[in-house]
Each structure stands twice: as structure tokens, then as C-alpha cells.
Amino acid sequence: MSQMKSANLAITNRCNFNCSHCSVNAGINKKELSFNEINRIYKKLKKLGFEKIDIGGGEPLLRKDIVDIVSAAKRQGFEAKILTNGSLVSENLLKKLNRAHLDGIAVSLDSVDFDTERKIRCINKKTFSTVIKNIKKIKKFGFYTKINCVLCNSTMHRLNGLISFCEKNKIDELRICYFLPIGRGASFRRRELVPPLKWLKYIKKNLNSSKKTKIFVGALIAKKGTKNTDCLVHNNENLDIFPDKKAYVCPVMKHQGKSAGKIDSLNLNVKHKRACFPLLKNFFRKNYIPKGYQFVCPLRKFLTADVT
Ligand SMILES: C[S@@+](CC[C@H](N)C(=O)[O-])C[C@H]1O[C@@H](n2cnc3c(N)ncnc32)[C@H](O)[C@@H]1O
Numbered sequence: 001m002s003q004m005k006s007a008n009l010a011i012t013n014r015c016n017f018n019c020s021h022c023s024v025n026a027g028i029n030k031k032e033l034s035f036n037e038i039n040r041i042y043k044k045l046k047k048l049g050f051e052k053i054d055i056g057g058g059e060p061l062l063r064k065d066i067v068d069i070v071s072a073a074k075r076q077g078f079e080a081k082i083l084t085n086g087s088l089v090s091e092n093l094l095k096k097l098n099r100a101h102l103d104g105i106a107v108s109l110d111s112v113d114f115d116t117e118r119k120i121r122c123i124n125k126k127t128f129s130t131v132i133k134n135i136k137k138i139k140k141f142g143f144y145t146k147i148n149c150v151l152c153n154s155t156m157h158r159l160n161g162l163i164s165f166c167e168k169n170k171i172d173e174l175r176i177c178y179f180l181p182i183g184r185g186a187s188f189r190r191r192e193l194v195p196p197l198k199w200l201k202y203i204k205k206n207l208n209s210s211k212k213t214k215i216f217v218g219a220l221i222a223k224k225g226t227k228n229t230d231c232l233v234h235n236n237e238n239l240d241i242f243p244d245k246k247a248y249v250c251p252v253m254k255h256q257g258k259s260a261g262k263i264d265s266l267n268l269n270v271k272h273k274r275a276c277f278p279l280l281k282n283f284f285r286k287n288y289i290p291k292g293y294q295f296v297c298p299l300r301k302f303l304t305a306d307v308t
């Protein structure tokens, strides 16, 4: 079964955080897409059959015209979500985003323990508390609320606390992502990369029977025979578009500088397969895919029970 075509639109490179793992190197320049450019991109994506847009960055809530950007996506008929670090949310903004019919908000939170979170996101205690409060506000406003967590060496031991937080606050979805050694993350890979099997087993061991929150993992390996493990970008189901208008079929392709072209002149026939496979194989060598397991595109999402 083919996935819904989904695009990640980085509307700005600016960010008020400076996360050490940032896959997109946010903040290295101040480039952003103008509102007119964004509208043209929506039209192009519509023509290409895309149905879903995740509006991110950098930090998308730094844009004063974020409500207009969401409204325009909804007018074109997209399912639209915002991906945010959660620090710039206000009740006033949430009211406006509600009126613009935004479909959901995904906040990045790797741990509910401040000392753990600051290792990755380099934020102070006040900002951390604001993010936690804002996640609760988003939920209270009735948005589909998702938490994206990057589970790496520094954050692993706090997974239980994060799951309990999601349950207690009736968070709709928790996505546990594998740390990718790309962007700024490339320079601290030795510290943060966890062998894929250890990662998967750890999650399985620590999952209590979650009822209110749907928990998905973006694993790197799965039991042999698991279905739908193929590279997500294989069928051009995913597109990452950046403020310079360059599009990539997966974030790893951006790290490798292999663009599918500018959004106005895309070449989606280029075959990109398993871009992350050689990148990660390099680190784990022969322990990468243990016996009985197979490679899985980390952009796909699975229930843990399906992959372990
Ligand atoms: C690049 S950020 C942009 C949106 C927003 N600023 C935020 O932090 O949510 C999008 C997502 O990518 C995740 N991310 C950043 N660096 C990563 C890495 N090296 N590996 C995996 N995910 C990463 C972030 O945690 C966040 O959930």
C-alpha cells in the first residue's frame, strides 16, 4: 500500500534554539521562503499529488505570518501540521491557528528531565518549563498533539518519564526517532549513536502498556519479514524543501548534498535508495544488522510490537 505523499517545508532557517543535534544546521543563515514562494510551492506540491505538509524550519513560529502560511496550506486542501520546539506558543496564536484549521502540532521534547534535555537542546530552565506548559496548552486547545523525541545515548534513560508525561497529559502521539548523525549531529555522533538492536530492545523493555498515547518508533532495523520496511523515499513519497527552494527526497540526502533540484524544476526520477544505509553502516560496521533482522527506513513509523 502506498503512503500518503508528505512534504516537510522548512519555511525559515532561523531558530531561537541552537540544539547540538540539529539535523538541518538551523541558524547558520537567516534564509527564509517568502509568503509568495510558499504559495507557489503549495501549488507545485498539489500538482505532484502531495496531500500532507509539515511546516517546520528552523523554528516556524518565529514567522510573523505563520497563521497566513497555515491558512494558505489549508485552502489548497493539504493536511497541515506545524513542527515546533514549543517555546513560542501563546494562547492568542493557538486561537488563530485553530481558526485557520491547522490539523496538528508536533513539539520536540526528548526528555521531561531538564538536565537531560539541556544536553541536547542547550536551553535554560525557564525555556524548558515554558515548553512543558505550552505542550499542555496545545492539548487543551484541542489540537492533535504529537511529541517528537530523539532517543540517543543522552536521552535514553529518561524514556519512561516521557511516556508517563504523554499518558498523563493525553498526548495523542509519541514518535520515538533514531538519532541521525547529520547536520550538527554529525559532530557528536560518537557520543550519541546507540547500536540499533540495543536501541530497539531498550524501547521494548521500557514501554509500559500505553493506552492514551499512540507510540511509534522510527527504527533502523526490524525483525526479518516485517512489512513496509523499504526506503520511504523510494516511491517519492517524501520531500524535504528548504529555504533555498532546494528539495531532497530525504534528510540524509541533504546531508550528502544530493538534491532532487529546485522545487520549480524537480527531477524525481533520480533513484535514491537507502541513503542512510551506507552512512550508518560506516559507524556500526558488521554489528549493524544482526541475524534475524533487516534494514528499515528510519522515516517510516512502526509500532514497537511490529518490529521487535
Ligand atoms: C529540524 S527540527 C525543525 C522544527 C523545530 N525547530 C523543532 O525542533 O521541532 C524537526 C525535528 O527534527 C529533529 N531532529 C533534529 N536533529 C535530529 C537528528 N540529528 N536526528 C534525528 N532527528 C533530529 C528535531 O528533534 C525535531 O523533532
Ligand code: SF4
Pocket (backbone or CB within 6 Å): 015, 016, 017, 018, 019, 021, 022, 023, 024, 025, 026, 057, 058, 059, 085
Ligand atoms: S532541532 Fe529545531 S529547535 Fe533545535 S536548532 Fe534545529 S530547528 Fe532549532
